[in-house]
Amino acid sequence: MTTHATLQLTIDCAEPERLVAFWAVALGYEVEPPPAPFATWRAYWVDQGLPEEELGTGDCSDSVIDPRGVGPRIWFQQVPEPKAVKNRLHLDLGVSGGRTVPFATRKERVLAEMARLESAGASRLRIEDSQASGSFSVLMQDPEGNEFCVH
Incomplete structure (x- = not known):
């Protein structure tokens, strides 16, 4: 049995919402909306049991999607360490x-x-x-x- 894999690009970063805003503009993507019935990703994650102190500030939008459904979802994963060397993938x-x-x-x-x-x-x-x-x-x-x- 063959399973069809989906593609998501994950980019490590310090400020996900900042990169979400930039890459949405750069690619013509949209900020991924939170799952219904939640108004924000923060509300969704709190409902899922994540502690507020782990969520940082803002509405927790951390991904962009292609409105045409063609390109991959891009998730901006917050990490504590800064970028140190040239990307291995760009x-x-x-x-x-x-x-x-x-x-x-x-x-x-x-x-x-x-x-x-x-x-x-x-x-x-x-x-x-x-x-x-x-x-x-x-x-x-x-x-x-x-x-x-x-x-």
Whole structure:
């Protein structure tokens, strides 16, 4: 018997609600709503018996979902230790349209997305610009320093 697995990405972080807000904007995702009939995730977790002191502050929203139901759920798991080294896994955001689109247009699209994500709290690490190979991308960091690429 074969079991169909679902995919969830889990990202360790210090402030889940901060990253939920950023990645919802970056990916066009939605903050995952709490299970009915609860108004907040905090209310849900308290009902499930988690002590208030373990819940931190805010409404405890810690995941985003693709409103189309296509992409994976992303859960931001609060951990006590800070990020110390480069990610072993990172997200790539493809916004250029691919190699069938003229290089100048792809570059323009990537730069526009970079600016949009910077205004949402990301920071730019470096731009990779190689017209000779037809490659243009930007290495960025989310608000907690997790690397991702825009291409």
